[in-house]
Amino acid sequence: MSETARSLPVLPVGTPGRRSLGWWGMLWAIVTEGTLFAYLLFSYGYFAVQLAGNWMPRQVPPLRLALPGIVLLVISVPAMWLGSFGARRGRTVALLIGLVLALALGAAFGVLQGLDWRSEPLTLRQGEFGSVYYTLTGLHLAHLAAGLLGLLLMLIWSALGYFDARRHAPVLILAAYWYFVVVVGVTVFVALYVLPRVW
Amino acid sequence: MADPELERRPEFATATVAYAHDLERLWETSPGIAGWLSTVDHKEIGIRYLVTAFAFLCAGGIEALLMRLQLAGPDRHVLGPHAYDQAFSMHGISMIFLYAFPVLSGFSNYLWPLVLGSRDMAFPRLNALSYWIYVAAGLFMYAGLAIGQAPNDGWYNYVPYANREYNPGMNEDFYSLGMIFLGISTTVGSINFIVTLARTRAPGMSVNRLPILVWGTLTASVANVLAVPSVSLAFFLLWMDRQFGTHFFDVPQGGQPLLWQHLFWMYAHPWVYALVLPAMGIVSDGLPTFCRRPLVGYAPVALATVATMILGFGVWVHHMFATGIPNLALAFFGGASIVIAVPSAVAVFAWTATIWLGRPVITTAFLFFASMIVLFVIGGVSGFMTGSVPVDWQLTETYFVVAHIHYVLIGINVFPVVGGIYYWFPKFTGRMLDEKLGKWNFWTMFIGFNVAFLPMHLTGLWGMPRRIYTYSPDMGWTTLNAITTVGAFIFAIGVAMLLINVVISLRVGRIAGANPWDAPTLEWSVPSPPPPYNFAVIPHVASRHPLWEDRLGESEVTSLVTRGLLLDHGRETIGTSPLDGDPDVILKMPGDSYMPLLLSVGLTMGFVGLLVHLWWLAVAGAAVALIAGVVWLWPRGTLGQRRVRHV
Numbered sequence: 001m002s003e004t005a006r007s008l009p010v011l012p013v014g015t016p017g018r019r020s021l022g023w024w025g026m027l028w029a030i031v032t033e034g035t036l037f038a039y040l041l042f043s044y045g046y047f048a049v050q051l052a053g054n055w056m057p058r059q060v061p062p063l064r065l066a067l068p069g070i071v072l073l074v075i076s077v078p079a080m081w082l083g084s085f086g087a088r089r090g091r092t093v094a095l096l097i098g099l100v101l102a103l104a105l106g107a108a109f110g111v112l113q114g115l116d117w118r119s120e121p122l123t124l125r126q127g128e129f130g131s132v133y134y135t136l137t138g139l140h141l142a143h144l145a146a147g148l149l150g151l152l153l154m155l156i157w158s159a160l161g162y163f164d165a166r167r168h169a170p171v172l173i174l175a176a177y178w179y180f181v182v183v184v185g186v187t188v189f190v191a192l193y194v195l196p197r198v199w
Numbered sequence: 200m201a202d203p204e205l206e207r208r209p210e211f212a213t214a215t216v217a218y219a220h221d222l223e224r225l226w227e228t229s230p231g232i233a234g235w236l237s238t239v240d241h242k243e244i245g246i247r248y249l250v251t252a253f254a255f256l257c258a259g260g261i262e263a264l265l266m267r268l269q270l271a272g273p274d275r276h277v278l279g280p281h282a283y284d285q286a287f288s289m290h291g292i293s294m295i296f297l298y299a300f301p302v303l304s305g306f307s308n309y310l311w312p313l314v315l316g317s318r319d320m321a322f323p324r325l326n327a328l329s330y331w332i333y334v335a336a337g338l339f340m341y342a343g344l345a346i347g348q349a350p351n352d353g354w355y356n357y358v359p360y361a362n363r364e365y366n367p368g369m370n371e372d373f374y375s376l377g378m379i380f381l382g383i384s385t386t387v388g389s390i391n392f393i394v395t396l397a398r399t400r401a402p403g404m405s406v407n408r409l410p411i412l413v414w415g416t417l418t419a420s421v422a423n424v425l426a427v428p429s430v431s432l433a434f435f436l437l438w439m440d441r442q443f444g445t446h447f448f449d450v451p452q453g454g455q456p457l458l459w460q461h462l463f464w465m466y467a468h469p470w471v472y473a474l475v476l477p478a479m480g481i482v483s484d485g486l487p488t489f490c491r492r493p494l495v496g497y498a499p500v501a502l503a504t505v506a507t508m509i510l511g512f513g514v515w516v517h518h519m520f521a522t523g524i525p526n527l528a529l530a531f532f533g534g535a536s537i538v539i540a541v542p543s544a545v546a547v548f549a550w551t552a553t554i555w556l557g558r559p560v561i562t563t564a565f566l567f568f569a570s571m572i573v574l575f576v577i578g579g580v581s582g583f584m585t586g587s588v589p590v591d592w593q594l595t596e597t598y599f600v601v602a603h604i605h606y607v608l609i610g611i612n613v614f615p616v617v618g619g620i621y622y623w624f625p626k627f628t629g630r631m632l633d634e635k636l637g638k639w640n641f642w643t644m645f646i647g648f649n650v651a652f653l654p655m656h657l658t659g660l661w662g663m664p665r666r667i668y669t670y671s672p673d674m675g676w677t678t679l680n681a682i683t684t685v686g687a688f689i690f691a692i693g694v695a696m697l698l699i700n701v702v703i704s705l706r707v708g709r710i711a712g713a714n715p716w717d718a719p720t721l722e723w724s725v726p727s728p729p730p731p732y733n734f735a736v737i738p739h740v741a742s743r744h745p746l747w748e749d750r751l752g753e754s755e756v757t758s759l760v761t762r763g764l765l766l767d768h769g770r771e772t773i774g775t776s777p778l779d780g781d782p783d784v785i786l787k788m789p790g791d792s793y794m795p796l797l798l799s800v801g802l803t804m805g806f807v808g809l810l811v812h813l814w815w816l817a818v819a820g821a822a823v824a825l826i827a828g829v830v831w832l833w834p835r836g837t838l839g840q841r842r843v844r845h846v
């Protein structure tokens with residue numbers, strides 16, 4: 001007779017934190033979206049190697065707006081962390097503050113990136129670098145937009161008092177996604193703004 | 200005692216009639232059109248996948264037969280050159296993307312929860328979404344054919360020919376956007392399989408007890424998660440080049456055509472394995488039932504499945520041997536292409552040994568499974584040959600390659616799939632397929648196939664290039680081509696026999712009962728067709744062959760299928776730990792929902808808008824999709840996603 005089946009412990013019910021299916025689904029969504037960026041960076045590297053040097057625009061993308069932008073995006077990480085910490089402890093105020101801050105910082109990054117696009121002399125059709133530059137930053141912005149939307153929803157849900165110390169999986173799932181968006185943002189920044197300077 | 204909505208100890212007992220009745224009410228799909236549009240039952244979705252995939256097989260088959268009529272003799276005029284281009288492209292696309300993989304998703308969707316001892320897939324609504332997007336993306340690409348602008352650059356769509364300069368019509372836009380669209384379906388479907396496997400198995404279903412089909416689909420799913428982005432990106436870049444004047448593949452501006460080939464094959468080669476590994480799993484699981492013994496070498500076969508895929512990621516360059524890449528790369532990838540034969544050989548030996556050591560019962564399903572081994576060997580040898588670089592330089596772009604593709608794809612995909620239909624049809628429908636018609640079905644397909652494709656190796660060796668719409672009588676290819684065409688029609692008649700058998704047997708087939716083949720795995724422990732909740736009590740699994748334990752005497756503990764965990768506080772199933780399958784959570788499962796359908800409708804609008812540059816339509820589509828998504832994700836108390844309110 002199978003004893004394990006009978007002597008089951010008390011089990012949590014529903015969608016408990018990291019045991020929830022959504023959390024697992026998000027991890028894999030991050031894996032696949034991450035490879036998307038990896039393939040795009042591979043293409044970038046491929047151009048760099050094949051076109052050896054003569055594909056950079058005369059003026060590399062300026063740091064004036066990009067640098068403050070990426071700093072703000074990175075600061076959104078502790079903000080998001082505060083939010084999910086609040087959720088896990090059932091402290092709604094911390095949760096709300098964290099979400100608002102992350103939302104504001106993320107949006108600020110988005111705005112700066114948009115301004116950067118406008119002031120950028122480079123165009124989409126200007127050689128390979130222009131094509132790669134806009135595709136890479138554009139795809140990242142699309143992911144950022146999804147994250148901001150998620151933050152907005154989460155803010156509404158938290159304000160409605162949906163979450164407490166036992167029920168908060170959506171917050172953790174969104175936080176995982178948000179960290180991913182930030183990591184990609186930093187990678188894109190290094191690839192497009194830093195590497196062309198050190199080559 | 201704490202709140203039972205937050206935590207509880209599941210009851211362990213036998214199901215009573217009243218309890219089963221409750222479950223029925225909780226899990227059943229409402230009748231009529233409402234249920235049809237909103238169902239998330241994996242069994243219903245699995246069947247839809249199978250039926251839809253067969254519809255695309257027939258469409259692709261008709262295209263093939265038209266091509267064969269055109270090539271039956273020299274200088275014929277069934278299809279002109281442009282029509283022929285679209286025919287072989289749509290044939291390849293239909294077969295590779297719209298039939299061969301989705302049909303396996305159909306089996307896996309239907310069977311996974313049943314063989315794993317669960318009540319549904321991990322994400323039932325995502326499952327429905329994946330199906331709807333698949334249909335929409337398939338119709339999207341076929342819409343091109345309807346207006347005479349189907350993709351026309353072969354299924355691998357090389358640039359620069361696919362660039363706008365050389366291909367100004369909408370043909371390639373249908374293909375580019377269609378593939379990005381389809382990629383969403385594949386990706387969410389794959390994530391669903393991975394999480395289902397990791398989290399929702401019956402207690403005791405440890406990784407060393409999984410059916411090989413599960414290993415195959417799992418491996419394919421992980422590969423898809425890592426590979427699909429590559430092709431979606433490639434098609435996205437192509438679309439940008441075509442519509443917005445970027446320069447990714449545009450040669451005069453420094454664009455890199457070989458980048459297309461890298462991105463495409465980094466995806467497509469693993470994909471080819473995704474088309475065969477689950478099918479090999481069908482054979483590994485089905486064959487033993489008819490050999491009356493367990494599969495010989497379970498562990499090596501499971502490992503070989505995974506190893507094939509890992510190696511499969513390292514061989515994409517073998518599609519590019521003739522492109523002038525460096526010699527070192529040639530040596531590396533040529534070597535890898537030959538090494539990959541090793542895990543395949545493991546599987547072949549395991550099946551052969553299973554037949555050899557067993558007492559085979561010659562059913563139709565057995566014939567399909569066993570013949571697959573033969574076709575696999577032939578396809579494998581011709582693949583092995585083209586894996587060798589100098590040979591490939593001679594044979595690439597000839598009919599030798601066409602023969603190879605078909606041996607591999609028909610041999611390792613179509614034959615196991617049809618065998619799988621004969622094997623599981625009783626489970627799907629409660630009735631047996633007719634065995635007599637089945638034998639005719641098998642022999643017609645087998646003979647037709649070999650008549651069509653065996654001579655084709657020779658056609659290739661005699662120099663006939665692929666993808667030409669006609670040839671002159673002096674080339675000496677006339678007789679061989681005529682034979683191939685005859686064989687193709689015999690094969691098509693064979694496929695028609697299957698469809699006829701299905702239609703007849705649905706009405707008058709013999710009633711099957713729960714386990715007509717006396718098979719060993721969990722899906723056969725439930726009635727045919729299974730109730731909407733699959734398992735009244737969650738079974739406990741103690742071995743690889745829960746239903747053969749008494750005669751195999753392998754393990755001391757026995758599996759429990761009639762006594763088990765009762766879960767009926769709403770739609771529930773058990774969540775288990777990834778490796779050992781120990782229960783660690785009681786999961787709440789979502790019910791039927793229109794949101795997957797609505798989301799797919801929104802995405803379809805969006806892609807149509809992008810295709811025809813109706814930006815307002817694209818935006819409207821995005822808005823619809825967004826609304827569906829928000830409703831879908833809104834935290835629900837019934838799913839345990841938000842705070843429990845105590846009144």
Ligand code: HEM
Pocket residue numbers: 260263264266267287288290291292294295298299352353354355601604605608609612613651664665666667687690691
């Ligand atoms: C009745 C059965 C079939 C016949 C008669 C048939 C015939 C053909 C023909 C005539 C071609 C084009 C050769 C050329 O001009 O280059 C072709 C290409 C191809 N077939 Fe089939 N086929 C059949 C079934 C299948 C199946 C079941 C699959 C896959 C599961 C498949 C996959 C392909 C692929 C991938 C190509 C290459 C398309 C391209 O060149 O882009 N075929 N087939």
